[in-house]
Amino acid sequence: MTAAPDGRTGPLILGVRHHGPGSARAVRAALEDRQPACVLVEGPPEGDALLPLAADEAMRPPVALLAHAVGDPGRAAFWPLADFSPEWVAIRWALDHKAAVRFIDLPAAHSLALDPTWGDGEGDEVADQGVRIDPIGVLAETAGYDDPERWWEDVIEHRGSGDAASPFDALAEAMGALREAYGHGGHQRDLVREAHMRIQLRAARKEFGDEDVAVVCGAWHVPALTVRTGVTADRALLKGLPKVKAETTWVPWTHRRLARHSGYGAGIDSPGWYGHLFAAPDRPVERWMTKVAGLLRDEDRPVSSAHVIEAVRLAETLATMRGRPLAGLGETLDAVRAVMCDGSDVPLDLVRDRLIIGDVLGEVPPDAPAVPLQRDLTGLQRSLRLKPEALEKELDLDLRKEMDAARSRLLLRLRLLGVGWGEPSAGRGSTGTFRESWRLRWEPELHVKIAEAGAWGTTVLSAATAKAASDAASATALADITALAERCLLAELTEALPVVMRALADLAALDTDVGHLAQALPALARSLRYGDVRSTDTAALGEVAAGLAERICVGLPPACTGLDTDAAAEMRGHLEGVHTAVGLLPDGEGLAVRWGAVLRGLAGRDSVPGLIRGRAARLLLDDGRLAEDEAARLMGLALSPGTPPGEAAAWIEGFVGGASGGGMLLVHDERLLGLVDAWLTGVHAHAFTDVLPLLRRTFSSYEPGVRRTLGELVARGPAAGAGSAPTSAGVPGFGPGLDEERADGVLPVLRLLLDTDPDTDPDTDDDMDLGMDPDMDDDDLVGVGR
Amino acid sequence: MPGTAKTWVSEHLAAAVSGDSTLLVQGTAGTPEEAIRYGWNYAQLLAHGPSRDALVPSPVMRAMAEGMTARVEELTRIPADVQDTLITILSEKTLPIPELGQEVQAVRGFNLIATANDRDRGVNDLSSALRRRFNTVVLPLPATPDAEVDIVSRRVDQLGRSLDLPAAPEGTDEIRRVVTVFRELRDGITTDGRTKLKSPSGTLSTAEAISVVTNGLALAAHFGDGVLRPDDVAAGILGAVVRDPAADRVVWQEYLETVVRERDGWKDFYRACREVSA
Structure with missing residues (x-):
């Protein structure tokens, strides 16, 4: 070793593991020991200008140095730094001691041009189908550990605070041996990066003197920095690299995004635990257990001091049994599970989530350069000709126009990110799905919101996608997530949609309340329709909706028994919503058959309230799945003398109630009317007052014309009903029977109304009103059309 | 949880x-x-008065005196007031015999292993004082399908032989x-990890799988x-899954319709x- 830190024979080279608290502590000790005038840190040199901000009062790690290509904010890289990152410690030490500090890695201008993949600042620790080696993994395996993390904990992190420099020596030597055996180990870009680091190191040594320079870099690079190579060879390696213009800034980061499972290559499994190890002055296990006990107490679990004592004892016993120098994360977790959580994993997950990963959110001083998200937004505002103005302004969009659709998407995405620039407002005079109205108002604090949203991504699209995915993961109510799905579809966040759909399917599978499912389904069906308008891919959505419908088919029948009047009315609403939605679903044939079976089951089961039974029978009848004889039989059963009058009245309300054409049904089918009539006359006098309000509610919602016709039919009496031809005779002002010739006269108008004539444009809403007589109400249309 | 080989372990x-x-x-x-502290040999007691000779030590007392491991099976089935006798034994490591003015001190090596089901309802749940004196380990169900298939087929084979099944x-x-x-x-999730499911109220332990097969x-x-x-197995599975006729039936039907x-x-x-x- 030419750079033995103690021997003062050259620059102090400190090989570390990114985000290792033991490394961080050792780095601080080594720097205190040597007091160098210049500290060089692995990182993009473009960030040099931002380094003084690290000492700013308002700067709180975890933060990340973000570099992005100018004009292409989507191409960006992050260098996250936490309290316990050795790099951060070195930077803060240098700033506190007025030492020069510089980044020496390959400039982001090159690395961004070389590697367009997003978000991987480190580049070197991403597993690439096993081609690249994991240096710590290899060392751990050599030492007989199966878990690299544990090996690292035992050998580096849990060392006592003895000799500051010795871990660096040993680690550098180990890495040297590895580099000899594996060369660059599949990390080809490292050669270029290391050439740049060597050049920077050389320049610093010239400027400050050999012994006054300290380098903090990944341990893997140490052997490359101590090797002797010629300047010309290094320059040759760097020659002709592609280049883009890059900008850097600080962005706030979170512990959660430091964690490995968030997709960050050099991530660690337990940022919270590492933060604790770094922050705890002494007795880390005791302090940790106290923290855990505090958390569990806040969650109303009874945890006493005796628990803490037992847990610490058990953790230490386990560590001794397993031959580890100190109780590590594994031992403390086992002890917490056995002592404080009664062996259950549920509270343990809480510990894992809140403490081991942790909720820490970093802060960045306000004078840090603007985040790329802001630039992306500015660019979009320019290209979409939407100026941010403080004055409130109305904006009407026609989604069939490309420009307006893009504007709508931008506003929707911003709303997802919590940037409330535009508020949707009720459209003026139009209900077409292709029109949208927005109320725009730009307020100064929206800039702050955008800076906050900068942590989600570098472009509006990517940030909104990440935010939607995160929202989906944390949603707990089905209604929230269907709303989110709808917003994702509208904002065209196609990449977030699979995540949202997955979360939706999971929640739907676990929800035991059929009412929730039934509420969600119509929203999904509506989303499918929106998808059609905006021509987005909705296959996944359709699949989820079909799965939801399937679950409703299974769960609805048991949920319909034992309901009181209010619950039955609510369930009737669900029934109708689901029925409409099932009809809208693609590939609904098999589903429709099963739904039909469910309705049939409901209509025929006595334990189901009359309202729902009647409704189910009616829906079946309207779909042509129930023969009219069958309907009459069901009605006869429901209205037979054995049924309590209230129940029968409810059945009638379900069957013919509401403004859904029930009256016309009675007008046209005299047999049904006869049944109702016969039942009504048979109702006992004292029961009549009970059923009267129900019946009144049923019949009063009919159109006046229908009511009059019904009254006339009833007044005429059942005698005429013997001849089953409807309007046979007796209605004043009408001749007997049908005059076919005159009836044919309405056919052209009917065709105009019902067929899609190529000459008419159904999209423009003005045309919709043409030819529609205002007196011609819905009931008539339904009655004729069926 | 029943059927996870607690007693065996x-x-x-x-x-x-x-x-x-x-x-x-x-x-x-x-x-x-x-059964947990000590009893008396009444013949001895009447003949010679109270003495250590008239004492009938319990397994727990013997384990304390000899520094051995005692076992308590089905701890939660023991009435709560009887459970409480364990509290002093576990925290003070002594068992007083007030009748004789003596006590039995636990010798180094004394340990107590108790087993209990956490899915049983209506039994004597542990008081938090007693619970605190135990380290709790929940025995896991077999980790991989292969391991479980292996366990089931081996036990089915053994049982089949003892029942003289062909x-x-x-x-x-x-x-x-x-x-x-x-x-x-x-687990509430399909093996391909793509669909979540509701879990029925039954435990569905390996032991139940063995009995179904x-x-x-x-x-x-x-x-x-x-x-x-x-x-041959359908009815058995139905019986194991549907314990609560209303809720479990929905779970089972959903599983049939959406997965099977x-x-x-x-x-x-x-x-x-x-x-x-x-």
Whole structure:
């Protein structure tokens, strides 16, 4: 070793593991020991200008140095730094001691041009189908550990605070041996990066003197920095690299995004635990257990001091049994599970989530350069000709126009990110799905919101996608997530949609309340329709909706028994919503058959309230799945003398109630009317007052014309009903029977109304009103059309 | 949880640690305090008055005196007031004998292993004071499907021999299916990890899978052609899954309709299940 830190024979080279608290502590000790005038840190040199901000009062790690290509904010890289990152410690030490500090890695201008993949600042620790080696993994395996993390904990992190420099020596030597055996180990870009680091190191040594320079870099690079190579060879390696213009800034980061499972290559499994190890002055296990006990107490679990004592004892016993120098994360977790959580994993997950990963959110001083998200937004505002103005302004969009659709998407995405620039407002005079109205108002604090949203991504699209995915993961109510799905579809966040759909399917599978499912389904069906308008891919959505419908088919029948009047009315609403939605679903044939079976089951089961039974029978009848004889039989059963009058009245309300054409049904089918009539006359006098309000509610919602016709039919009496031809005779002002010739006269108008004539444009809403007589109400249309 | 070999583990642990697994208190609703502390030999007591000779030590007392591992089976079935005698033993490591003015001190090496079910309702739950004095380990269910299939087929084989059932050829596929159904419903997620499911109220332990398969084998041997088929296990699975007729039935139907129906090669099974579920 030419750079033995103690021997003062050259620059102090400190090989570390990114985000290792033991490394961080050792780095601080080594720097205190040597007091160098210049500290060089692995990182993009473009960030040099931002380094003084690290000492700013308002700067709180975890933060990340973000570099992005100018004009292409989507191409960006992050260098996250936490309290316990050795790099951060070195930077803060240098700033506190007025030492020069510089980044020496390959400039982001090159690395961004070389590697367009997003978000991987480190580049070197991403597993690439096993081609690249994991240096710590290899060392751990050599030492007989199966878990690299544990090996690292035992050998580096849990060392006592003895000799500051010795871990660096040993680690550098180990890495040297590895580099000899594996060369660059599949990390080809490292050669270029290391050439740049060597050049920077050389320049610093010239400027400050050999012994006054300290380098903090990944341990893997140490052997490359101590090797002797010629300047010309290094320059040759760097020659002709592609280049883009890059900008850097600080962005706030979170512990959660430091964690490995968030997709960050050099991530660690337990940022919270590492933060604790770094922050705890002494007795880390005791302090940790106290923290855990505090958390569990806040969650109303009874945890006493005796628990803490037992847990610490058990953790230490386990560590001794397993031959580890100190109780590590594994031992403390086992002890917490056995002592404080009664062996259950549920509270343990809480510990894992809140403490081991942790909720820490970093802060960045306000004078840090603007985040790329802001630039992306500015660019979009320019290209979409939407100026941010403080004055409130109305904006009407026609989604069939490309420009307006893009504007709508931008506003929707911003709303997802919590940037409330535009508020949707009720459209003026139009209900077409292709029109949208927005109320725009730009307020100064929206800039702050955008800076906050900068942590989600570098472009509006990517940030909104990440935010939607995160929202989906944390949603707990089905209604929230269907709303989110709808917003994702509208904002065209196609990449977030699979995540949202997955979360939706999971929640739907676990929800035991059929009412929730039934509420969600119509929203999904509506989303499918929106998808059609905006021509987005909705296959996944359709699949989820079909799965939801399937679950409703299974769960609805048991949920319909034992309901009181209010619950039955609510369930009737669900029934109708689901029925409409099932009809809208693609590939609904098999589903429709099963739904039909469910309705049939409901209509025929006595334990189901009359309202729902009647409704189910009616829906079946309207779909042509129930023969009219069958309907009459069901009605006869429901209205037979054995049924309590209230129940029968409810059945009638379900069957013919509401403004859904029930009256016309009675007008046209005299047999049904006869049944109702016969039942009504048979109702006992004292029961009549009970059923009267129900019946009144049923019949009063009919159109006046229908009511009059019904009254006339009833007044005429059942005698005429013997001849089953409807309007046979007796209605004043009408001749007997049908005059076919005159009836044919309405056919052209009917065709105009019902067929899609190529000459008419159904999209423009003005045309919709043409030819529609205002007196011609819905009931008539339904009655004729069926 | 029932059916996860708690007793087996505690027995082997005690034998491995202290070479003796017979210091055992069998917990029942009628377990008296004497079974945990000490009793009296009344003939001795009447003849010679109270003395150590008239004392009948319990397994726990013997374990304390000799520094061994004592075992308590089904701790939660023991009445709460009897459970409480354990509190002093575990925290002070002494067992006072006030009648003699003496006490038994625990010797180094004394340990107590107690087993209990956490899924049983209506039994004497541990007081938090006692619970705190134990380290709790929840025995896991088999981690991988292969391990579970292995356990089930081995036990089914053993049981089948002792019940004199004819040896079943090629039942492995059906056993795998039973284990898959049990695991999926238990874990609340399909094995491919793509669909979440509701879990029924039953425990669906490995032991239950063993009994479903054994039952199916008996049916196949006596009423079928000796080969384990979907029809033989369907009713058994239904009985194991649907414990609560209302809620569990919905869970089971959802599982049938959303998972089983669409799975390749499960047509027969689906049909058989539909038949018994209807």
